[in-house]
Amino acid sequence: MINLRRATEQDKESILSISKTIWDGEDYIPLVVDEWIADKEGEFTVAEIDGKVKGFAKFTVLRPEEYWLEGIRVDSKSRGLGIGKEITKYYIDKAKKKGYKSLALSTYIENYESIKIIEKFGFKKTTAFxxxxxxxxxxxxxxxxxxxxxxxxxxxxxxxxxxxxxxxxxxxxxxxxxxxxxxxxxxxxxxxxxxxxxxxxxxxxxxxxxxxxxxxxxxxxxxxxxxxxxxxxxxxxxxxxxxxxxxxxxxxxxxxxxxxxxxxxxxxxxxxxxxxxxxxxxxxxx
Missing domain, CATH: 3.40.630.30 (Gcn5-related N-acetyltransferase (GNAT))
Incomplete structure (x- = not known):
């Protein structure tokens, strides 16, 4: 069973361990992890399985009723278990409860699995750069x-x-x-x-x-x-x-x-x- 909760300082080691496997160790998460954990307006969320952190993502408040999703990461050994889907659904529900006007994210063209997930949940590509x-x-x-x-x-x-x-x-x-x-x-x-x-x-x-x-x-x-x-x-x-x-x-x-x-x-x-x-x-x- 996947358990989602707000990240704490005690999760930092696990978060960084997962991050090391992303983009050949060039992931940006180490640069923002402290800021994200401290963010009380938004939420830095970890996904646990059997009490161990297997993934995480960030829900950011840009402006009132305008929300941004970023930093979805899943441990390489735990992919295929639906962690990305659970976090995405969790954030969609969170935005709805807050009465969102805008909920958006950006992704790179080669993030095929992430694109597949977000499109399945109803996200539409609106702009390309x-x-x-x-x-x-x-x-x-x-x-x-x-x-x-x-x-x-x-x-x-x-x-x-x-x-x-x-x-x-x-x-x-x-x-x-x-x-x-x-x-x-x-x-x-x-x-x-x-x-x-x-x-x-x-x-x-x-x-x-x-x-x-x-x-x-x-x-x-x-x-x-x-x-x-x-x-x-x-x-x-x-x-x-x-x-x-x-x-x-x-x-x-x-x-x-x-x-x-x-x-x-x-x-x-x-x-x-x-x-x-x-x-x-x-x-x-x-």
Whole structure:
């Protein structure tokens, strides 16, 4: 019998032991395990069989009535026992009891078993992105970087809400592998954090970029939004400069299905996994 309960400090060793077998030991769980255990608003859940932890996952509150599922892991020797299904059902029921407006998650294209489970429970793929990343040193001529200044008022960047780039993203802003629906309130929050930048020419805004470490698994920086046709490469190079300036471990970009942006990302030197047009999917429970 599978028993689900909130994770505690005493579960940490078991959680990390399972995590070591994920992604050839490169799993992000060790970077967030303490934060997740301490999260009282959401829930870090472990699945036990005969009193031993065999799996876990995270239920995160993004905003009131907006919930996010992440980090589903099952011990390699316990797969096929229905642990992933039990946790997914548990979280769906939890969201329903809370009167959810949104319940969503993201997954990589090659997570075949997870995709099979979530689709069976009624999650629908609503958006697809191409995952770009960069880590380590970057050969960048800083003298050629165009100057982006911080936006100070939400009114000057409200056009983001109806931009082609936002429509291609199904109104999602990406923060590492977490996605949040864009709102004026979220834009204002990001402006107050100093995360929204604009490129002006003759006092007219030509490009906008949002750079944030919100929801980062470790010391990472995300391009949460990139707008301004004809200026995509300028925005990416500016992001590289902030990545270097901030001493981040990596820069990630969930790129919407816009060919000009993809071509700019490749030209700038971003790296990818696999030979896909899109490889990160957002699923929503409907």
């Amino acid at each position: 191409r995952f770009f990343y960069k880590s380590g040193e970057i050969n960048l001529n800083l003298s050629n970087i165009k100057h982006f200044e911080k936006a100070t008022r939400v009114e000057e960047v409200k056009y983001i809400l109806n931009s082609n780039e936002m429509k291609a993203s199904n109104e999602y802003l990406s923060f590492d592998w977490t996605f949040m629906k864009v709102t004026e309130e979220l834009l204002e929050e990001l402006i107050n954090e100093g995360s929204v930048y604009v490129l002006k020419e003759d006092q007219n805004i030509k490009s906008t970029i949002i750079l944030s470490n919100k929801k980062a698994k470790g010391k990472g920086l995300s391009i949460s939004y990139l707008g301004g046709k004809g200026y995509y490469l300028d925005g990416i190079n500016f992001a590289f400069s902030k990545y270097l300036e901030g001493g981040y471990d990596w820069l990630s970009f969930m790129c919407p299905d816009i060919q000009d942006i993809k071509e700019s990302a490749y030209k700038a030197g971003f790296e990818t996994f696999g030979n896909y047009q899109a490889d990160v999917f957002v699923y929503e429970y409907v």
